[in-house]
Amino acid sequence: MKPRASMLLALVAILCGWGAARAEEFPREAYSNPVAGLDAASEDMFYRGRVEFLRSWAFPPGGGEASGLGPLFNRISCAACHQKSGRGQPPSGPNERMSSMLVRLSIPGEGPHGAPKPHPSYGGQLNEEGAPGVPGEGRAAISWEETSATLADGSVAPLRRPRIKFVELAYGPIDDALVSPRVAPAVFGDGLLESVPAETLKRIAAEQPARGVHGVMNEVYDVISGRMVPGRFGWKANSPNLKQQIAEAFIGDLGVTTPLFPDDQCAELQPACRAATKSKNQPELPADRLDDIDFFNAHLAAPPRRDADNPAVVQGETLFLAAGCGVCHVPSLRTEAHPKFSQTLPAQTIAPYTDLLLHDMGEGLSDDRPDFRASGRQWRTPPLWGVGLVPIVNEHSLFLHDGRARSLEEAILWHGGEGEAAKTAYAALTKDEREALLAFLRSL
Ligand code: HEC
Ligand code: HEC
Structure with a gap:
C-alpha cells in the first residue's frame, strides 16, 4: 500500500472511531444530533438553525439581531423549555415557578378557523413575563393531588394529578377560563413525522376500529396555505407543520415576530402590551433565519435504539x-x-x-x-x-x-x-x- 493511501485510511479510522466515541461520550446530546448524510452546506444550515434555537433574545430596541423579546413572553430562548432538544418538566409544588412548561388558556366557543377562543384579558396562553413597563400576566401555581391505582397482583402504584391555581394576576380575574398545562415535548425526529403521508394516517384511522380504538386526525388552520389541514405537532396535534409550530412558538412563547406572525399578540384588554417598544427589525426573526431553524428542527435525528437484543x-x-x-x-x-x-x-x-x-x-x-x-x-x-x-x-x-x-x-x-x-x-x-x-x- 502506498504511504499516502495508508495515511488516509488511518485518518478515516481515527475519524470514524472518534465519531462513535462521541455518541457514547456525550449521551446527554442524544437528541441533538443531525440526521446522517448531510453535506457541508446542509450541515452549515443545521448549525445556523441551532444558533437560533439556542439564542437568548433581548428587549427592543437593543439586542441587534436578537432584538425582539416580548412585550409578553414565557422564556427568552427555545432551548430554555426544550433543554437539549428534549422535554420539559412541571414544578414540584406551588412555590416553584414553571420553567419548561406553559399553560394554554381560552374561553368557551371558537376563534377564527375553529381555533380555541382566546381569553379577552390573557390571550391564548399565560405569559408569566413582561418587557419593561409591561407587567407579566401572573403565575400558574401547580399543586399535586395524590391518587393511586391497584394492579391485578394487588400491588398499589401511587399516582398524582395537577391542580392549577393562578396567582399574582396582573390583568384581573381569569375565572371560567379553559386551562391546559403542557410540558415542552422533545423536538427531535419531527422532520420525519412531517414526512408521513396524510393518506397513511387516514388508513391507520380506518383500520383502528376493528382493534377497538378510534383515532382521528385533528384538523387545524395552516397560515401558509390558508387552508384547514391535518394537525401533526403539539400534545393535541394542534399545529399543522414544523415551520408554523416554530413561528407559533416564537410569537407565543418569546413574543418574537416572524413573517408568519408579523404582529405582537396583545390580548384585547392589554394596552400596555400594545404600547410597548417595537424592535427596529420587522419582523424580528426574518424569513431566512426562520428557514434555518425550520431546517434544524426538521433534521434533528431520533436516537438509535439500545439493548434491542436483550x-x-x-x-x-x-x-x-x-x-x-x-x-x-x-x-x-x-x-x-x-x-x-x-x-x-x-x-x-x-x-x-x-x-x-x-x-x-x-x-x-x-x-x-x-x-x-x-x-x-x-x-x-x-x-x-x-x-x-x-x-x-x-x-x-x-x-x-x-x-x-x-x-x-x-x-x-x-x-x-x-x-x-x-x-x-x-x-x-x-x-x-x-x-x-x-x-x-x-x-x-
Ligand atoms: C415556555 C416553554 C416553551 C418555549 C420557550 C418553547 N416551547 Fe416549543 N413547545 C412547548 C410546549 C408546551 C409544546 C406543546 C404545545 C402544545 O401542545 O400546544 C411545544 C411544542 C413544540 C414543538 C412541537 C413538538 C412536537 O413534536 O409536537 C416544536 C417543534 C417546538 N415546540 C419548537 C419550539 C421552538 C423552535 C421554540 C423557540 C422559538 C420553542 N419551541 C419554545 C413549550 C415551549
Ligand atoms: C388508544 C391509544 C393508546 C394506546 C392503546 C396506548 N397509548 Fe400510550 N399514550 C396514548 C396517548 C394519547 C398518550 C398521551 C396522553 C397524555 O399525555 O395525556 C400516551 C402516552 C404514553 C406514554 C407517555 C409518553 C410521553 O411522551 O409522555 C407512554 C410511556 C405510553 N403511552 C406507553 C403506552 C404503553 C406501554 C401502552 C400499552 C400498555 C400504551 N401506551 C397504550 C395513546 C395510547
Missing part, C-alpha cells in the same frame, strides 16, 4: 404488542420524501411508535379544553422513540402532557378511555412481565 427487551416488545399498545403507538411507519427537504430526508421506514392521531384517553387525563377538533379528553399519541433516554438527557423521568407521571409505569396507568384495555392488560401482567415491558420502553 432477552427481557425482546420479551417486553412481545408484551407491548400483545397488550395493544402498538395499535396507537405504531412501531413502524413509511415516510415519503420530505415535501421541502427531499434530498436530506428521503423516503424511509421509521420507528416512532405513534400514529399522530387523537384518542379519547378518558376523564382522568382530560383538560376539558377543546383545541380545534380535539376534545378535552383527546390527546395525540406521543412518539415513544427516545423515551428511554429522558433520564439521561433531561435528568428526570416525568411523562404525559403535564408531566404528572413520575415513571413510565405511571404514564401507562393513567391510560383510560380508548387506552383502558391496554392499561388493564398491562396491570394484569406479573411483576417480571411488567419489568420486561418497561425494559423494552427504556430501549427505545
Whole structure:
C-alpha cells in the first residue's frame, strides 16, 4: 500500500472511531444530533438553525439581531423549555415557578378557523413575563393531588394529578377560563413525522376500529396555505407543520415576530402590551433565519435504539404488542420524501411508535379544553422513540402532557378511555412481565 493511501485510511479510522466515541461520550446530546448524510452546506444550515434555537433574545430596541423579546413572553430562548432538544418538566409544588412548561388558556366557543377562543384579558396562553413597563400576566401555581391505582397482583402504584391555581394576576380575574398545562415535548425526529403521508394516517384511522380504538386526525388552520389541514405537532396535534409550530412558538412563547406572525399578540384588554417598544427589525426573526431553524428542527435525528437484543427487551416488545399498545403507538411507519427537504430526508421506514392521531384517553387525563377538533379528553399519541433516554438527557423521568407521571409505569396507568384495555392488560401482567415491558420502553 502506498504511504499516502495508508495515511488516509488511518485518518478515516481515527475519524470514524472518534465519531462513535462521541455518541457514547456525550449521551446527554442524544437528541441533538443531525440526521446522517448531510453535506457541508446542509450541515452549515443545521448549525445556523441551532444558533437560533439556542439564542437568548433581548428587549427592543437593543439586542441587534436578537432584538425582539416580548412585550409578553414565557422564556427568552427555545432551548430554555426544550433543554437539549428534549422535554420539559412541571414544578414540584406551588412555590416553584414553571420553567419548561406553559399553560394554554381560552374561553368557551371558537376563534377564527375553529381555533380555541382566546381569553379577552390573557390571550391564548399565560405569559408569566413582561418587557419593561409591561407587567407579566401572573403565575400558574401547580399543586399535586395524590391518587393511586391497584394492579391485578394487588400491588398499589401511587399516582398524582395537577391542580392549577393562578396567582399574582396582573390583568384581573381569569375565572371560567379553559386551562391546559403542557410540558415542552422533545423536538427531535419531527422532520420525519412531517414526512408521513396524510393518506397513511387516514388508513391507520380506518383500520383502528376493528382493534377497538378510534383515532382521528385533528384538523387545524395552516397560515401558509390558508387552508384547514391535518394537525401533526403539539400534545393535541394542534399545529399543522414544523415551520408554523416554530413561528407559533416564537410569537407565543418569546413574543418574537416572524413573517408568519408579523404582529405582537396583545390580548384585547392589554394596552400596555400594545404600547410597548417595537424592535427596529420587522419582523424580528426574518424569513431566512426562520428557514434555518425550520431546517434544524426538521433534521434533528431520533436516537438509535439500545439493548434491542436483550432477552427481557425482546420479551417486553412481545408484551407491548400483545397488550395493544402498538395499535396507537405504531412501531413502524413509511415516510415519503420530505415535501421541502427531499434530498436530506428521503423516503424511509421509521420507528416512532405513534400514529399522530387523537384518542379519547378518558376523564382522568382530560383538560376539558377543546383545541380545534380535539376534545378535552383527546390527546395525540406521543412518539415513544427516545423515551428511554429522558433520564439521561433531561435528568428526570416525568411523562404525559403535564408531566404528572413520575415513571413510565405511571404514564401507562393513567391510560383510560380508548387506552383502558391496554392499561388493564398491562396491570394484569406479573411483576417480571411488567419489568420486561418497561425494559423494552427504556430501549427505545
Ligand atoms: C415556555 C416553554 C416553551 C418555549 C420557550 C418553547 N416551547 Fe416549543 N413547545 C412547548 C410546549 C408546551 C409544546 C406543546 C404545545 C402544545 O401542545 O400546544 C411545544 C411544542 C413544540 C414543538 C412541537 C413538538 C412536537 O413534536 O409536537 C416544536 C417543534 C417546538 N415546540 C419548537 C419550539 C421552538 C423552535 C421554540 C423557540 C422559538 C420553542 N419551541 C419554545 C413549550 C415551549
Ligand atoms: C388508544 C391509544 C393508546 C394506546 C392503546 C396506548 N397509548 Fe400510550 N399514550 C396514548 C396517548 C394519547 C398518550 C398521551 C396522553 C397524555 O399525555 O395525556 C400516551 C402516552 C404514553 C406514554 C407517555 C409518553 C410521553 O411522551 O409522555 C407512554 C410511556 C405510553 N403511552 C406507553 C403506552 C404503553 C406501554 C401502552 C400499552 C400498555 C400504551 N401506551 C397504550 C395513546 C395510547
